[in-house]
Amino acid sequence: MHSEGAIQAKTWAIRIAFIGIWFLPLIWIDLTTYIVLTTAGLAFGMLLFMVAAGMTVIFGLMDVLNMAHGALFALGAYAGGYWILNLLEKLGWVAYGTAAQSLVSLLLAISAGAAAGALLGIIVERFIIRGVYGDHLKQIMITMGVLYVMTEVTKMIWGANPEVVLVPMMFRGSYDIFDVIIGKFRVVAIIVGLAMFAGIQLVLMKTKLGLIVRGGVENREAVQAAGYNINLIFTGVFTVGAALAGVGGTMWSIFQEQVYPEIGLENIIFAMIVVIIGGLGSVTGSFLGAIIVGLSFNYVAFLLPKLALGVNILIMATILLIRPWGLMGKE
């Protein structure tokens, strides 16, 4: 049993470490490089948040560990990043389009990714997950199966090789601000990630729907007896979580400029790291976790490239040792 004081001390230690991550690299890196790396880290962090947001929403609000999230993410990448952008390229809107065409192309790609993720999400929830509510082990097993099956289905439809994803013209290249080079799409990724976080928080904390959802997480029966169809609302929550995965997939594929069948399998690991660091079920925790992972990955990749991948696992292990329930999770 931890005393209140010890828990507070640990919480403060984590907060100081979180702030330290931002400034510590300045000891070894000059300011210009630092700003470039920080921007890249924030963009990477926001992309990671997009991967993890839907997963943590679905777990936090519905107590479902959905490993099929990777499949929803991958479908979003193929539907939005690959299929829609290729379609629009035939109209000449993407690689050499005007600013307006680029913007519309991106919005259409994100919408298509969200719709594809949502559609697959509804099918997965209705036919796979509904039978295993309340049983985490079964949820992990069966949704992991869905992820592997969908990876193979993806190969059957789009082939096993990576495909090039086009970046709309307006978002190619970099901004040069006083010799600080910042990739344009990184700025887009930061904006979309922040908008996603703000949108989720706004709906959950400021709307009646969010209130019903938060109440339903605590006590389904009481929400039903208060006059709300909680099953319908939770199906909606799952659909939104799935749509967020689709958006994440689209953005990730454009950022990486490619898509491949294993994209979901690879990114579910990142999603798990971020969600665990942040605390299962906490959207704010995932947001902070994603920023921590994004920044530390970029700083370490610059200073000690061979340690770049391992540092995420190290951070996760350290946080779990201090706070086993994650940064913002509940004990």
Next chain:
Amino acid sequence: MAEPILSLNEVHTYISQHHVLQGVTLDITAGRPTVFLGRNGAGKSSTLRAIIGLNPVTSGEIYLSGEPIQGLKPYEIARLGVGFVAEDRAVFYNLSVEENIRLSMLHENEEARHRMEMIFELFPDLKRYWRSNAGLLSGGQKQMLAIARALVNNHRILLIDEPSKGLAPIVVDQVGESLIQIKDQSTIILVEQNFHLASLVGTDYFILDDGRVVREGLMEDLRDDQEIKHKYLGIG
């Protein structure tokens, strides 16, 4: 005689393999606060849960103002004008008092705002702790919040399950006072082990035993009937 606001006819329910309600039949008259009495496990709370739809009815009928409601989902029954205050109080601990009330408010209109004023008069503590987390309230305050959540809508019937449970005697009196004040607004159906509170609030009573109604009548008659009180309630 007026048509009952609520009727149960030979209602049976099961919880897993246990035959909990074994043919409950009763009529509730509009405007007459009614108390369900009986020993633990007699089927009182299960009857309330069957009415609101949380315990599925396996056979029998439930009529609300003459319309059958068995088989409807709890949210559908609630929207027909049936409020439910659960035995465990069922306040949302991680939501503020304000959020608890807003969640329960099916229509945020002028009438609801008027009802809020009435609720604040009944339970001034709720106004004082309006922005506080409901989990931080005392047992009595949580009970008041649970009742307030049901009162915020214009329910025809209020099902209230053991509001005195776990409360200090002085708080039980407060809860009793509040129930007396609201009994003109909705038809209260109260499950209560505390006979003092039950007799303060109730006009009619039903005694349940082994999942059936075994006695019914006027509370004022039951108060002096030591034999029935001793036989079915273990008091007197």
